[in-house]
Amino acid sequence: MALDLSSRESIETGAAALPHVDLLVNNAGRMTGGLLEEQDTEDIYAMFQANLVGLVHLTKLLLPGMVERGRGKVVNNASISGYAWFPAATTYAASKTGVVAFSESLRRELRGTGVSVLHLVTPGIDTDMLDATREVYGRHMAADSWDDQSPDEWAAKIVRAIERDDHVLGPGGRLALAKLASRGPASLLDAISERMFTREPR
Numbered sequence: 001m002a003l004d005l006s007s008r009e010s011i012e013t014g015a016a017a018l019p020h021v022d023l024l025v026n027n028a029g030r031m032t033g034g035l036l037e038e039q040d041t042e043d044i045y046a047m048f049q050a051n052l053v054g055l056v057h058l059t060k061l062l063l064p065g066m067v068e069r070g071r072g073k074v075v076n077n078a079s080i081s082g083y084a085w086f087p088a089a090t091t092y093a094a095s096k097t098g099v100v101a102f103s104e105s106l107r108r109e110l111r112g113t114g115v116s117v118l119h120l121v122t123p124g125i126d127t128d129m130l131d132a133t134r135e136v137y138g139r140h141m142a143a144d145s146w147d148d149q150s151p152d153e154w155a156a157k158i159v160r161a162i163e164r165d166d167h168v169l170g171p172g173g174r175l176a177l178a179k180l181a182s183r184g185p186a187s188l189l190d191a192i193s194e195r196m197f198t199r200e201p202r
Helices: 008-017 041-069 090-109 128-137 151-164 173-181 186-196
Strands: 023-026 072-077 115-120
Touching: 008 041, 023 041, 041 072, 041 090, 041 115, 072 090, 072 151, 090 115, 115 151
Parallel strands: 023 072, 072 115
Antiparallel strands: none
């Protein structure tokens, strides 16, 4: 069924019309990027609504049925940007960091209910959105060397993570190192950013 995550009314109407949901995959998203002062304000609001606020709202509405039945899983599409905070990704990284925090807080909140939470540290997936991301970030970041995965490959990994009842699915490859670096001193990501980023358009 059609559901517009930019509309509170659409989210509420859609959730009320859904049958029992045992697996919720919050996969919708938008992307913003570039120097903060150059990002369109309307785009920033729309991105936070789709990436974080709408995700929280829909989950809140469908969660009670899962808890009541004592089973269910919520899967939230975060991003490597939720861990590795690079320049030219200020607002997008903030929204995805929010998804990581929401997912981990909710996972702990639901312990013992039979409902679990998985968040995806999604890498670059070979889609139109990745092409758009490369175009926007590529003005200020070296984006040509990003690792890509096919949608089918990533989807298969997600299915396995759901079946294993994992709570986080990492990106693997070089991005796994970026995720690891995000847990260390800020100087590690600072050094990477210095090599990759320029305020002047490429």
